[in-house]
Amino acid sequence: NAPLKRFTQWSELEESDLSIAENRLGYIKYSWNVLGENEIEESRYSDLNPDKAAAVNDLGMTSDQWDCWVNHYNAYLWLDLKTMGISTHLQALGWTQSMWE
Numbered sequence: 001n002a003p004l005k006r007f008t009q010w011s012e013l014e015e016s017d018l019s020i021a022e023n024r025l026g027y028i029k030y031s032w033n034v035l036g037e038n039e040i041e042e043s044r045y046s047d048l049n050p051d052k053a054a055a056v057n058d059l060g061m062t063s064d065q066w067d068c069w070v071n072h073y074n075a076y077l078w079l080d081l082k083t084m085g086i087s088t089h090l091q092a093l094g095w096t097q098s099m100w101e
Helices: 015-024 029-033 050-058 063-070 078-084 087-092
Strands: none
Touching: 015 050, 050 063, 078 087
16 A cells, blocks of 8 residues: 555645654655655665654554655665565566666
């Protein structure tokens, strides 16, 4: 399931969620509204420090949601994706190991 708060426009977030996004994860309006514009999105969930991971959780996201919907598995090697059983789905979309890496 998609993390609905992450796809909510900045201006429509509740004040508590704005505070988490801005003060704990480093988002501003632009980087929140445009996926891929915050450096933190380059990290897989397991590489986030405990405070950042807790902030992600406080926004209602799980580690799987972060890795899929926010990081888009970009921080993973093909071998990782294969081990996780995700490479098959990417291959169905036309991805190959050489394209991914």
